[in-house]
Every structure is written in structure tokens, then in C-alpha cells.
Amino acid sequence: MPGEFTLIDRYFARPTPSAVLGPGDDCALVQPTPGKQLAVTTDMLVAGTHFFPDTDPERLGWKALAVNLSDLAAMGATPRWVTLAGALPTVDEAWLAKFATGFFACAERFGVDVIGGDTTRGPLNLCITAMGEVAPGQALTRSGAQTGDLIWVSGRPGLAALGLAHLQGRVALPEPWPRLCVTQLEKPQPRVALGQALVGLASAAIDVSDGLLADLGHIAERSGCAAAVRLVQLPHLPKGAEYNADLRRIALECQLAGGDDYELCFTAPGSATQAIGQLAARLDLPLWCIGEMHAGEAGNVTVFDPDGKPVSFEQTGYDHFAHG
Structure with missing residues (x-):
């Protein structure tokens, strides 16, 4: 059975051209665009709560990332980087391959690089952190509505x-x-x-x-x-x-x-x-x-x-x- 790092290299190690340093070290290094603020969001998807355990893994891969990008969209931010952490009950390489296909299809569609993450054994749980950029003072927030809007x-x-x-x-x-x-x-x-x-x-x-x-x-x-x-x-x-x-x-x-x-x-x-x-x-x-x-x-x-x-x-x- 392949180990943790083999699984990461096999299914989730991809080029990260927008990062100074991608996966492989203790931290990734990114350089925000000069004059931009970082918008950061984290979401978890838990089997049995957010999705059925038998959900198509390719669609699940897409959704796991999409729900985080939706938070960036709500702030008017441009998506740039994401990290992925996941707990897996077993090593199912066919499942992982399909999940990765959906996840990276979403990443490619919206122009984000996957710059790191973690895996462990446990009940199926996916946690994604997404980072985007927005001009200072331009982020959309929940607090700006006015009477009459x-x-x-x-x-x-x-x-x-x-x-x-x-x-x-x-x-x-x-x-x-x-x-x-x-x-x-x-x-x-x-x-x-x-x-x-x-x-x-x-x-x-x-x-x-x-x-x-x-x-x-x-x-x-x-x-x-x-x-x-x-x-x-x-x-x-x-x-x-x-x-x-x-x-x-x-x-x-x-x-x-x-x-x-x-x-x-x-x-x-x-x-x-x-x-x-x-x-x-x-x-x-x-x-x-x-x-x-x-x-x-x-x-x-x-x-x-x-x-x-x-x-x-x-x-x-x-x-x-x-x-x-």
C-alpha cells in the first residue's frame, strides 16, 4: 500500500507557477501582487454532513474547491492559491484519482495553484483554504448595504x-x-x-x-x-x-x-x-x-x-x- 507522501506525489503534486515555492517544504511561499490585499477563506466538507459518502469523487473534487472559491467571489477577490487537507478512511487509489481530476479541473478553470496540504487516516473529511487578491478598500463585505438598496x-x-x-x-x-x-x-x-x-x-x-x-x-x-x-x-x-x-x-x-x-x-x-x-x-x-x-x-x-x-x-x- 502506498504511503502518505507517495499518494501526495502521485495525485496532488502539480506545477505551481504562481508560487515562489510550492509543495515539498514545511511551508509554501507566495508573493502577493504589489498593492493587493489577501483574502483568505477555509471550509470543511464532511462525509454524511456535506455530501453522501458514495458521491461521485470527481464531482466531489470539483465541489470541495468550488465552495471555497465562492467565498472569494463574494468578496470580489481574484482566486490565486489553495491548500488541501484531507482525512481518508482507507487508501482507494481509484477514488483518489477521480477526486484529483475534479479538484484540479476546478483549479485550472479558475486559475488557482494548489500549493500544499496534508493527509491523514480518519473519517472522510476535506478541508480547503483558498487565498485570493483584491485591491485595498475594494473588497465586497456584508456590512455595506444601505436603506433603500x-x-x-x-x-x-x-x-x-x-x-x-x-x-x-x-x-x-x-x-x-x-x-x-x-x-x-x-x-x-x-x-x-x-x-x-x-x-x-x-x-x-x-x-x-x-x-x-x-x-x-x-x-x-x-x-x-x-x-x-x-x-x-x-x-x-x-x-x-x-x-x-x-x-x-x-x-x-x-x-x-x-x-x-x-x-x-x-x-x-x-x-x-x-x-x-x-x-x-x-x-x-x-x-x-x-x-x-x-x-x-x-x-x-x-x-x-x-x-x-x-x-x-x-x-x-x-x-x-x-x-x-
Whole structure:
């Protein structure tokens, strides 16, 4: 059975042209671009919590990196370097080869170098640290929203949670939604180009990882204001002959509180609406205006039905500890 360093060399040692010194020493050495700040984020993916143990390893490799790049996208940062640490229950070289294929495909797609990491034996657990660059004072944060700003979200939040519900047998999705939703769950697309384009345009931003309402609530709390979301302005989800009341209810819950979408939710003044529309066309990415920020209790998010009446939801997002 190959040892730890053999596995690293075989599957994860790749050229790192952007690093001064890549894997092989006690530390990697990187040289940030002069005049830039470093943005650093770390995420863990744990088998049984963030993904099914039998998830396709190539897709898992992609997602493990993509969710970290999504955090950089939310700050408007340019991805540069990543490290990967993982606990593996056994040495399965076929699994490792496929995982590495997906991981490095994502790295190549978004122009990042894998500059180090670690492996150990244990329950399947993946931990990635990603580093990016942003001009001083230009990073998008959660605290910049102003009363009167409009609320936007990219893509179609809810698809990933619907994909999970489909795999768990909690919902039967009409065609062609199953493949679309499961792909969104297993191979999310970090909105790096959108985040970079929103610098100087958006007032605040966050990536939707724990649920749209919960993550929007973080913007509202950090910005010291409240948020209103209009159901009639949300993106459309599955429709068709099998789109019954039960599916409609589950789809709405997934859209507002499901999480795992890795779309960007952001705020911007009304004067930016035309520029945002042009940006959507340029990126070929739907951008939806779903509500507005207003004066009120900091962090409060209210959802309004088509008649303008507030609607309450038992859950607004995912909490690892609340879910035991």
C-alpha cells in the first residue's frame, strides 16, 4: 500500500507557477501582487454532513474547491492559491484519482495553484483554504448595504436543495429538473466573474451557502438594517403537469432556506439597476431583483406574498449544530 507522501506525489503534486515555492517544504511561499490585499477563506466538507459518502469523487473534487472559491467571489477577490487537507478512511487509489481530476479541473478553470496540504487516516473529511487578491478598500463585505438598496441574487437558488431532496426521496421532480438540480448540488459554479464585476457596483455581498434568507440576514445584521423579500420576484422553479401543491411548497422552502447553492446575494442602489442588467447579459447569468433593504431591526428579513402580506417560515437556513 502506498504511503502518505507517495499518494501526495502521485495525485496532488502539480506545477505551481504562481508560487515562489510550492509543495515539498514545511511551508509554501507566495508573493502577493504589489498593492493587493489577501483574502483568505477555509471550509470543511464532511462525509454524511456535506455530501453522501458514495458521491461521485470527481464531482466531489470539483465541489470541495468550488465552495471555497465562492467565498472569494463574494468578496470580489481574484482566486490565486489553495491548500488541501484531507482525512481518508482507507487508501482507494481509484477514488483518489477521480477526486484529483475534479479538484484540479476546478483549479485550472479558475486559475488557482494548489500549493500544499496534508493527509491523514480518519473519517472522510476535506478541508480547503483558498487565498485570493483584491485591491485595498475594494473588497465586497456584508456590512455595506444601505436603506433603500435593492436586493439581488444570481442564478436559481433552491436547485441544489431540490437535488438533495430528490436524492433523499423526499420529492419526485418532473423532468428535466432531476439532472439539473443534482448537478447544481454536486457541481456548483462559483460566481467568480460576477463577484469581480460587482466591485464598485454592489454595496454588500455574500454567497448563498446556508440558505437565501439566512445569508441575506447576515447582510442585514452586519449592515444595521432590515430586508424585505417579495415572493413574486423570486426566480421560477419547476413547473409542469406534476408541479402540485406539495412540490410547490417544498420548492419554495428549498429556494428560501435550502442552501448549498453558492450563488451570490448582493445589494446595490437603485441607480445601479441598468448596469446590473447589462452585467447579467454580458455574463449570460440571470440576476434577479428580489426585494429591498429598509429601516428596521438589524438582521430582520421579512417575506411578502403576492398580496403584500408577510409570510413566516419555520426555517430560514441550515445550522450545523441546530441540526445535530
